[in-house]
Amino acid sequence: MSRLSGPWRRAVVYVVIATIVAASVLAIVRDPPLANEPWPFSAYRLYAQANTGRYVSRHRLFGVTREDPPREIPLVDEYLQPFEHLRFTYALLRLRREKRREGALEEGLRDVLSRYEARRRAGKHDGPALRGVRLYHLRWRLVERVPQNRDVPDERRLLFEISE
Amino acid sequence: MTGVSESLRALGRGWRRFWFEPQSPTNLAVCRILFYGTVFLIFVRRDFSEWGGVSGVFWRPIPLFRSLHLGQPSSELLHVVQAVWKVSLAASCLGVLTRFFGAAAFLSGTYLLGLLFTFGRYGHANSIIVLVMGILALSRCGDALSVDRYIRSRRGEPAPAPDAEYRWPIRLVWVVFAFVFFGGGVAKLRHAGLAWAMSDTLAVYVVQAAIPLARPAGPPLTDWGFWIARHAWLCRAIAAGTLVIELGYPLALFVRSLRRIIVPAGFLMQLGITALILPDFNQFLIAYVFWVPWERVAGRMPHRGSAREAKRSSGGVPLAESVASPAQPTYSGNGRPRP
Numbered sequence: 001m002s003r004l005s006g007p008w009r010r011a012v013v014y015v016v017i018a019t020i021v022a023a024s025v026l027a028i029v030r031d032p033p034l035a036n037e038p039w040p041f042s043a044y045r046l047y048a049q050a051n052t053g054r055y056v057s058r059h060r061l062f063g064v065t066r067e068d069p070p071r072e073i074p075l076v077d078e079y080l081q082p083f084e085h086l087r088f089t090y091a092l093l094r095l096r097r098e099k100r101r102e103g104a105l106e107e108g109l110r111d112v113l114s115r116y117e118a119r120r121r122a123g124k125h126d127g128p129a130l131r132g133v134r135l136y137h138l139r140w141r142l143v144e145r146v147p148q149n150r151d152v153p154d155e156r157r158l159l160f161e162i163s164e
Numbered sequence: 165m166t167g168v169s170e171s172l173r174a175l176g177r178g179w180r181r182f183w184f185e186p187q188s189p190t191n192l193a194v195c196r197i198l199f200y201g202t203v204f205l206i207f208v209r210r211d212f213s214e215w216g217g218v219s220g221v222f223w224r225p226i227p228l229f230r231s232l233h234l235g236q237p238s239s240e241l242l243h244v245v246q247a248v249w250k251v252s253l254a255a256s257c258l259g260v261l262t263r264f265f266g267a268a269a270f271l272s273g274t275y276l277l278g279l280l281f282t283f284g285r286y287g288h289a290n291s292i293i294v295l296v297m298g299i300l301a302l303s304r305c306g307d308a309l310s311v312d313r314y315i316r317s318r319r320g321e322p323a324p325a326p327d328a329e330y331r332w333p334i335r336l337v338w339v340v341f342a343f344v345f346f347g348g349g350v351a352k353l354r355h356a357g358l359a360w361a362m363s364d365t366l367a368v369y370v371v372q373a374a375i376p377l378a379r380p381a382g383p384p385l386t387d388w389g390f391w392i393a394r395h396a397w398l399c400r401a402i403a404a405g406t407l408v409i410e411l412g413y414p415l416a417l418f419v420r421s422l423r424r425i426i427v428p429a430g431f432l433m434q435l436g437i438t439a440l441i442l443p444d445f446n447q448f449l450i451a452y453v454f455w456v457p458w459e460r461v462a463g464r465m466p467h468r469g470s471a472r473e474a475k476r477s478s479g480g481v482p483l484a485e486s487v488a489s490p491a492q493p494t495y496s497g498n499g500r501p502r503p
Binding site: 004005012013016017020021024025027028031034035036037038039040041042043044045046047048049050051052053056057058060074077081082083084085086087088089090091094095104107108110111115138140142144145146147150151153 | 183184211212214215217218219221222224226227228274277278280281283284285288290291292294295298299302328329332336339340343344346347348350351352354355356357359360363364365367368369371372374375376377378379380381382390393394396399441
């Protein structure tokens with residue numbers, strides 16, 4: 001059986017193996033909430049929750065156009081860059097939850113609007129000009145595990161809004 | 165007592181065989197090329213510098229960043245770091261100063277991919293990329309099929325012989341895989357129990373991804389979500405299969421016959437997730453290159469240079485002196501003991 005060359009090299013390899021194994025075991029055993037995970041180690045709890053199958057819900061950001069009358073357009077990944085929609089939703093919900101900083105949610109949404117407009121003016125996307133941003137909670141009722149209308153939610157609740 | 169000590173000795177032999185049985189450098193080298201090359205192609209057009217312009221209200225450093233007292237970077241700094249990362253990935257793929265650029269790829273890549281998590285956490289697909297970069301940075305993956313190797317051979321240095329150094333990095337990536345899958349299975353049992361497989365849970369996740377305004381990420385590769393969700397038995401069968409694969413994945417490390425079933429099943433499962441739920445999960449699929457026995461794959465393909473390469477390899481001096489123990493069998497170029 002081969003051995004690694006020299007005691008130092010052996011020590012390095014064993015430390016690497018032990019670190020990865022120990023950190024992986026600890027992350028799984030402790031199962032901390034996502035925000036406190038010892039990244040890049042994880043308990044991999046994504047999609048681990050059971051679901052009743054009655055509803056699908058999602059927080060979603062919409063832009064309000066400058067047109068008359070104004071339209072609402074969903075702010076997809078392309079408009080939220082460098083955020084992706086889901087990462088941004090988590091970040092926003094965390095701001096809502098924390099409540100430790102007055103006006104943090106408003107500051108976050110204003111940042112979205114200003115970046116959207118700056119990127120639009122720079123030609124980085126072809127979305128319409130916006131005058132405001134709205135955060136909604138959307139919900140689809142499922143019948144036999146599928147929604148009646150995939151494009152129109154059954155419930156739509158406005159949570160927060162900012163405008164220029 | 166004799167039985168116990170015999171068992172311990174057998175365990176020790178098994179441990180050493182698992183991690184340190186000599187292997188030719190080719191397998192690890194192919195993994196290096198494919199892994200770094202694919203990561204480079206995925207991220208080459210991605211611009212991380214925009215994170216420097218995001219409002220500080222979103223900045224919540226992950227524990228790693230907190231412990232290093234890293235603050236929110238400027239766009240200028242991110243331009244530099246991402247250039248370093250992309251150059252390092254390309255250099256590591258080609259095997260140019262592999263040890264140096266491997267370390268640079270790991271440090272800069274960890275910083276950039278970790279940065280994403282400081283602005284909002286979701287997904288684990290990037291985590292395995294960081295861990296594999298770390299493992300490769302400490303390995304000797306540039307000893308074959310590399311510019312480094314070409315330069316050494318021009319200087320008259322012999323080709324490296326089979327060595328433990330080419331085995332443990334691949335095995336450690338396997339262990340990371342086992343933790344990822346096993347952890348996912350344990351999390352499902354812990355948070356949902358068997359209801360995860362026996363309820364409509366999977367159907368709801370699939371349907372969610374099929375609704376444009378409800379999906380967690382970009383559109384999945386297919387729109388089969390509604391069709392699958394309509395068949396409750398199919399969703400539950402897939403969910404039960406998922407749990408079996410995840411919880412049984414560690415067996416793939418030790419039982420070769422099960423490895424041939426579990427690893428492809430895990431791959432297909434993740435391909436299914438990519439197709440139905442999360443399109444960016446394909447980043448995880450890159451690391452499957454470490455499960456493929458590339459030498460055996462190449463051995464089944466006719467190629468002209470094999471005899472010459474085998475002759476050159478067998479005449480080489482092992483990089484690690486300890487490999488050249490008189491009790492060791494000698495190895496041919498394909499890593500198998502020579503009669």
